[in-house]
Amino acid sequence: MSEEKKKKGGFFGAVKEFVYGVAAHDSARFALKSRASMEHLFILITMGDMLGVPILPPYYSLRLLPYVVPQISTWKRRMLKEKDLTDGLA
């Protein structure tokens, strides 16, 4: 959100954001996490032959590749990032 928009929101904008933070931000984060898990599966299906698991014929992998490319860098980072038990809590 830009600085200008924030200023426009003023006090009531801040209250609205606070209420959203209390009530719904967690739900939005978990929805995004669920989507990310599905995307991981999609990338695995599309690029499985890179890992030695040829799930899709190369023709379809190549057709799907443009849709996967924007996700690759964040996917790689998420997969390689060290995780521990506390990651599931917050």
Place this chain on the structure above:
Amino acid sequence: MNSVVVLILGLVVAFIGYRFYAKHIDSKIIKSDPKRATPAKMYMDGVEFMPTSKNILFGYQFKSIAGAAPIIGPIIAIQWGWLPALIWILAGTFFIGWVQDYSSAMVAMRNDGASFGGLSHKLISPRARIILLAFIYFYLLLIAGAFGNVVVSTTIALKAAPMAWLFLTVGGILAGQMIYRWRKDIILTTIVTVVIAMAGIWFGSIAPSDSIIGASLANSRWVWAIAAFVFCYFAAVLPIWRFALPINYVASYIVFLGLFFGIIGIFILHPDFTLPAYTGFSIAIGPIWPIMFVTIACGAISGWHSIVSSSGTARQLENELDARPVGGGVMFIEMMLALFALIIAGTIYASSAEYGAAIAKGPGGIFAAGVSKFLGAIGMPAALGRSYGSVMMIVLAITIMQLVIRFMRVATSELLSDVSPVFRNPHIGTFIACVLGMVLVMTGWWQYLWVLFGGANQLMASLALLLVTAWLMSEGKSAAWAFWPMIFMFITTIAALLYTSYNLLIKVISGAVKGEALIGNTLMGLVGLFLVVAALILGSEGMKALKRYRSITKTQAAAAAKA
């Protein structure tokens, strides 16, 4: 003393702590830089790392840390008198509480959003990571047991609670269905489901559980413990959008409205404290030091907050300057919540005998009676107010409890899946977590269970402060503001856990307890001892790391002096 004076005192401490102490640490020692890229910006993936407005994070942090603990702790601790409890809430938050919440977020932010496992590996030693994670598992088990006990005692003490809880569950499930399946408008969904939950509160007040299922079932600890863990079981195995999150969503409105109008009620009624300011050094639970310092956990300092700050909030802060309001500021709000609970416990009973009779049934009844009294000041009938207070108490406990059971299911799978593939099954992990929690709830004396939970929670806080101290020293920054709180919390919590475990196990060894209490005492005593041993190993590893950093700093200083 008048309750409004306590609230004003809290506001003054919060103002000085936040405006001066926290600002000094933030600007002079940590040197927060608004131009430095935070992990949320550097590693934005639209999932975990995502720049988020500080107002949203303020609400998110508050919702994540405000469970039942800041309310129950002061209600129990007032047995030593309201003055020691008041001093600990104010001083604990001022010198330790916000320090831990803020610095946990900051240390994670300055280390690429790493979580505590990674940080302990990097800053202390590889062994520290494994011990810390095992420690966290048992810490979570104690949360499940202590909060499960709160749910059970509240449903037994307040017969309106089960119906209100049932309606809240129905409203929550409907909210999930309306939002995610029927794609209904969020405002319509909120109105419909919150009205259902409110109707449950009203219905509970006119149809108490004993009038529906009979007094024997309504007073059975087994019935409500099974209900609580079945609830958590569904929360752990169902998709999170289907059960856990929408129930939390609806519940948050109930809690928020109750707290808001409850505090207004205090200002309207402004009652005086009726319980004594100080009763004595030693009471039935134990001596004031160390036991009171772990009985009041989240209202003064809590290890849970450090996990939320490091693994959740630190990955979403878009500006380093936001760490002070989100990490530190929210802790001062939590302090006000603890003061609210202290005022309830200290003002609603005419004498210590009345309070003593009420606390024997559990803290939920006291909280509900207080909410009823203060909501009564704005016109809510007493029975409805008690029903409202009871569901608030259940909500505050069970929202954390269901998250903990879900998490223990994941942890069981990760820790034991190499031992046997059967542990990969989500139902097995959840079942194990629920059974262990049930054993604690059904066999342990709830005040000892609470002290053990508080001890584990505060010990977690001191371990978080140990990581922060190690990071500060590794960076060559002044560390005294985190080091001395860490030392105080470490010694206090180790003493509290040893005292409680000794009391539990000595009864087992001497044969003073039999049957259910034998199981409860043994399990709680052994868990307490395990936590002490794990913390001592971590403390020893941590001190070695601190010595290492100090010698590096000295060598660098000597080299700089020569040059």
